[in-house]
Amino acid sequence: METSQNPKNFFQSATAKIIMVGLLTLVLLIPLQYVKNLILERSNRQKEVIIDINQKWGGSVYFYGPVLKVPYTSYTETKVTDEKTKQVTINRTANTNYAYFFPDELNAIANVTTEERNRSNYKSVLFNSKMNFKGVYTMPDFSTESIADADIQWDKASVIIETNNIKGIKGEVAMTIGSQKYIFEPAADNSSFTKGSYAALETKSINVKEVFNTKSIPFNFDISYNGSEYIKIVPIGKQTTAKMTSNWNSPGFQGDFIPENKNITDSGFTAEWKISFLNRPFVQQHFGKLPNLSEYSFDVDFVIPVNQYQQSERAAKYGFLVIGLTFLVFFLIQTISKINIHIFQYSMIGLALIMFYTLLISVTEHSSFKFAYAISGVAVIVMIGLYSLSILKNKKFPLLITTSLGALYTFIYVIIQLENYALLVGSIGLFLILGAVMYVSRKIDWSNSHA
Known part of the structure; x- marks a missing residue:
């Protein structure tokens, strides 16, 4: 008589981790919305100042x-x-x-x-x-x-x-x-x-x-x-x-x-x-x-x-995309390498991604949007790269993550600068990203994927 194997713990399965990461992504929309409100508040303050200057001049x-x-x-x-x-x-x-x-x-x-x-x-x-x-x-x-x-x-x-x-x-x-x-x-x-x-x-x-x-x-x-x-x-x-x-x-x-x-x-x-x-x-x-x-x-x-707040607002609209794709990269690395990444670590990575937008707003007010975007992007990429180096225990995966983040921020910056072709370039870019994810995940055995 064969001895039956112990059933897998559901909370250690790939399905459970997908659900938790998905829920975390949705929860992070709350601080992301606060960031958007901050951009709107600063933009309205700018309009008030401009109206005051204009009224005194003409x-x-x-x-x-x-x-x-x-x-x-x-x-x-x-x-x-x-x-x-x-x-x-x-x-x-x-x-x-x-x-x-x-x-x-x-x-x-x-x-x-x-x-x-x-x-x-x-x-x-x-x-x-x-x-x-x-x-x-x-x-x-x-x-x-x-x-x-x-x-x-x-x-x-x-x-x-x-x-x-x-x-x-x-x-x-x-x-x-x-x-x-x-x-x-x-x-x-x-x-x-x-x-x-x-x-x-x-x-x-x-x-x-x-x-x-x-x-x-x-x-x-x-x-x-x-x-x-x-x-x-x-x-x-x-x-x-x-x-x-x-x-x-x-x-x-x-x-x-x-x-x-x-x-x-x-x-x-x-x-x-x-x-x-x-x-x-x-x-x-x-x-x-x-x-x-x-x-x-x-x-x-x-x-x-186009003032800096309009550009920052357009960048923040892609916040959900940045968080989702970054979590997806970490999840695929976790699934392929069998390295366990705790939900708390996902949370820290998500908050670091949101910090990009607060840095962007504050630096832009004292410099050009292009310079602020570069400084904020580099700061967040370095922070997440060093953090992933400590939790993934090797150099190959952190290098992949920092490269992916750099390409993603560059892609979003290009879309922000475009006007007539923003939708076209964005659609083509997302199609290529989806194709890359499908290619990487094609051989993963999801039925046996667990930490």
Whole structure:
């Protein structure tokens, strides 16, 4: 009669160890989430500091104008019936309305000088924009609305500008129309524009009949802003041309129109726009109130493209992958070599992997992301390499582990730097890693694998 063998202890089996390592991986997601929250907290703190710096210097720049504003008289008729005599009387009430005319030609030239301002570990991009606007107005035409010439208040016309950064305007803003000079002042009434969050600048009264002594009249004015983040200009000219030059080498071209020509170098950029009234969904004259045209602007962003917190956040998203693959390497080594690795030792290795991200955040705040990533990666790899040398009792397996970790951190860094090809490269990399694991584990007898 054969003697039956004692059954294996389940907790010493490969299945039990896979379950424990898997559970530990899930548990380590808790401190990993704390790290992500730390990155978010530091990122929000950076945004608060940037907002504070920008508010003291000057915010974003939005420019809509110059618009010729001409008041006219309209009449409201009401019928009043006498109850006794049944006689109907018509009362006529005069009301003042406004007509708005955009220039036929608008040429904008902007020279933007940027600089970075630092506070503690945070920095913001500020700029000074010197902008010149030239163009041509034609004599306003009221014929489309059948308004009598006698009802047009030609001597009470003005020119208005809508902008969002009154605080950032530097110096006087004076406009020359023909040979006459007019000074812009904050408008007493902002009702011309539909969006109340913006402010209006307006000239004193202009006598159109005197100034427009020819069919068309040129205008010219300069305006200088201290600003940050972006510049938005609404192309209200029947033909609008614009040119912007700057020492900023990472511009973002946004809005409804992109430049026809642009040249970006390490020392700055030049961009040019040519926009016809046929390219926009609004006309050249408006009666009653000006429309909100902020969504039809051409924009240039002056922001740091990817800051260190965004890169750290992207790196932390791969934390689960790093922990899982590192544990997998240790588990395969344990299974092949029959060396017992305690769950506590797995825990220490997992915490060391999480320390990579806290090191990355802290070092990045005082240096570049590339340098911080290299320092943090080397520190963690050396720590885990020395620890594995003590628990695996030879040099071959620790060398394999450090090589694998180095390749993994390099792979993740490459993905972080990529934008359009990040998904493609990441998918191919994970496919190759899976293939390598399948190849290494193909001959393991899992039924007899136990410590």
